[in-house]
Amino acid sequence: MTTLITGARGNVGGGVLRRLHAAGHALRASSREPGRLDVPEGIETVLLDLAEPDTFESALRGITQVFLYAEPEGVDEFVGAAEAAGVKHIVLLSSSAALSPTALEDPLGRHHILVERALLASSISTTLLRPDAFAGNAFGWLDAIRSGGPVEQAYPDANVAPVHEDDIADVAAAALTEDWLVGHAITLTGPRSISLREQITIVAGRLGRDIAIHELTRAEAEEKMARYMPAEFVASLLDFWAGAVAGPAPISDAEWVTCKPARTFEQWVEEHIH
Ligand SMILES: NC(=O)c1ccc[n+]([C@@H]2O[C@H](COP(=O)([O-])OP(=O)(O)OC[C@H]3O[C@@H](n4cnc5c(N)ncnc54)[C@H](OP(=O)(O)O)[C@@H]3O)[C@@H](O)[C@H]2O)c1
Structure with a gap:
């Protein structure tokens, strides 16, 4: 029985690959650039572009x-x-964006729900993982923090429940190795609701220095974020943050799968502070 790991160079895919490899499973790792895959000996690598049949x-x-x-x-x-x-x-x-009742009208929700629906309509059994915002999105602030400049952020008071990528990889590995998660759709969040501003404050506290925040207008953020993200996703993400200012983010961590508390944002910062 061989498992194909797509996104084997990705944060989550890489974590899934390491877990299954450590457990002795036969694996094939894919990438659009398989020559750039850095996988343990014995793991087959293959070209796969999910947009290229x-x-x-x-x-x-x-x-x-x-x-x-x-x-x-x-x-x-x-x-x-x-x-x-x-x-x-x-x-x-997948993504928690697929949970929205208007997911089909929202580019981020649509991106994920179309894939969910195609899988659910097939004869293949499926487990859907729907994480909230990744803790690793904090890397978006890296250049500003390194250069000592202000972090530029739209809607800094948006509340999210950042999920540690290792928690997603743990649940994915369980879903690939334990039959009882077949057919489940699992929403994954971090253990608590926390604003983007508080996340930056936590990083600052760990570094032992202040990090200024420059609040971007929506138009400024659209221009800046479009440099690294498709414009339709930018609008979708800004809409999400705008709506997330009003109240706390829902919590739905996957302790019921992993039997351990979800990793905190503070833990993620500690592990990545270098
Ligand atoms: N960031 C968030 O807050 C968030 C929240 C909810 C859900 N998500 C989901 O998680 C994903 C990001 O996960 P991550 O952080 O692990 O990713 P990542 O580290 O940014 O890596 C992206 C991976 O996707 C692969 N990929 C991209 N396009 C592909 C294609 N056409 N065919 C095959 N592989 C392709 C890349 O493979 P190669 O470059 O090697 O081909 C790469 O390994 C998002 O795309 C979204 O679906 C993210």
């Missing part, structure tokens, strides 16, 4: 389960190729 057959040959990143372009072809290859189970890295 030509790459599906060879990546899926002999595969029984998949850890999948969400890419709606080509998902129907991916599902067809997975069924033809005999894939039995797929664990999808």
Whole structure:
């Protein structure tokens, strides 16, 4: 039984790969640039671009389960190729954006829900992971913090429940190795609601110095964020933050899966402060 790990260079995919490798599972790691994969000896590597159906057959040959990143372009072809290859189970890295009742009208929600629906309509059993904002999004503040400049942030009082990527990888690894999570849709958050401003304050406290925050207007943020994110996702994220100022973020950590409390943002900062 061989598991295909898509996004094997990604934060979550890399974590899933390390966990299954440590547990002795047969793995194949994929990337759009497989030559850049740095995986332990014995793990096969393969080219897979989820938006390029030509790459599906060879990546899926002999595969029984998949850890999948969400890419709606080509998902129907991916599902067809997975069924033809005999894939039995797929664990999808989706998003809490798919939970919104208006997810189909929201670009971020739509990106994930279209993949969820394609999988659920297939003959392959599915586990959906729907994480809230990643703790690692704090890396977006890295350059400003390093240069000593203010962190530029729109809606700094938006409340999120940042989830540690290792918690997502733990749940994904469980879903790929334990039958009881088949068919579940699992919402993952951190253990508490915390504003973006408080997150920056926690980083500052750990560094032992102040970090100034420059609150961007929506127009300024649109211009700045569009340099590294598709414009439709920028609008979607800004809408989400705007709505998240009003009250605390819902908490739905995955302690029921992992049997341990969700990792805190403070722990993430401690691990990444270097
Ligand atoms: N950040 C958040 O707050 C948040 C919240 C909820 C859900 N999510 C979900 O989590 C994902 C990010 O996870 P992450 O932090 O682990 O990612 P990451 O470290 O940014 O890495 C992205 C991975 O996606 C792979 N990828 C991108 N496009 C691909 C394609 N067309 N075909 C195959 N692989 C492709 C990349 O593979 P190669 O470059 O090697 O091809 C890479 O390994 C988001 O895309 C979103 O779906 C994120």
